[in-house]
Amino acid sequence: MRTPIILVAAALTLATAAPAFADGQGATERRTAAFMEALERKNLTALSALLDPDVTMTLPLSFSGRKEDAARFTGKAEVLGYAKNAFAMFGKINFVNKKVTVSKDGKSSFVQADGDFTTADGKPYRNVYVYHFEWRDGRVIRSAEYGNPVTFCATFPATPGC
Known part of the structure; x- marks a missing residue:
C-alpha cells in the first residue's frame, strides 16, 4: 500500500515546524527566567534590555478591593521607575x-x-505573585503583576491607598 503524497508532505511539515515551535517556547521561557533574575538582582540594565519602549505594566489588584488597577505604568521609563522604587523598598x-x-x-x-523578600530595613516580607508577560521581538510589550495587596498594605501601611 502506498502512502498518499499529501500525508507525507503533512508529516514533513510538522516534523520541520516542531523544532522552531519549541524554540519559540524555549526562548520565551529563557527570557522570562532572565526577567525574574533581573528583578532578584535588582538589575535595571538587564530589565531595560527586556522591555519594549512602549511597554505597559499594570498591578491589577487594587488596595481597595474594587475592580480597578492599583497602578498602571506606560512606557519603558515609567516601568523602570516602578522597578527602581520597588528595589529601594x-x-x-x-x-x-x-x-x-x-x-x-x-x-x-x-x-x-512565592516571595521570600526582606524590606529595606530587614523585616521579612512574604507575598505570593503571578506575573503575566506578553512578548514581541524578544521584549515585553505588556505585563501584569498580581500580588496580594493585603500583605503589601500590612507591611507598608503608609502607602497611599492602603
Missing part, C-alpha cells in the same frame, strides 16, 4: 517555588512564585 528579592508556563506560540508567559 526591599533589601532582598527572592522568588521561590517558581513555576513558568509559556503559551504554545511563545508570545505569552506566566510566572507563579
